[in-house]
Amino acid sequence: MEKDFIEVNHNERQKAGLELILNHPESGQLLVLLNHEYVIGMANMLFTISTAEGGRAIILEDYILSESERGKGNGSFFMQEIIKFARNKGILRISLLVDADNGAAQKFYEGAGYQFSNMKCMRLNLS
Numbered sequence: 001m002e003k004d005f006i007e008v009n010h011n012e013r014q015k016a017g018l019e020l021i022l023n024h025p026e027s028g029q030l031l032v033l034l035n036h037e038y039v040i041g042m043a044n045m046l047f048t049i050s051t052a053e054g055g056r057a058i059i060l061e062d063y064i065l066s067e068s069e070r071g072k073g074n075g076s077f078f079m080q081e082i083i084k085f086a087r088n089k090g091i092l093r094i095s096l097l098v099d100a101d102n103g104a105a106q107k108f109y110e111g112a113g114y115q116f117s118n119m120k121c122m123r124l125n126l127s
Helices: 011-023 073-088 103-111
Strands: 028-035 038-050 055-065 093-096
Touching: 011 028, 011 038, 028 073, 038 073, 055 073, 073 093, 073 103
Parallel strands: 055 093
Antiparallel strands: 028 038, 038 055
């Protein structure tokens, strides 16, 4: 969980958000990574249009891999499947946010080909 949300229990909000994506697939796509019948990873991809790229883009809102599955190659496999999914859909860019002090995640994303942007995240919570 991102540090911005660590102090608040958002279970109902998370459930509502997931239901919105499931009920409106034109807005996004949820992918899960299974190990037999167990979910070991989840990705939440939100679709948008990039005027800079001149086409469709994905915001990788969530990318979660079970701690017990890290370091086994599952995360890299899952990320490559996400990238393959995006390419097959004609997506031109995937953007994501990562906690500034999460060096392990940053290293993982860089290894998958992501680069740091000159953009800085800002937010205005309306809830």
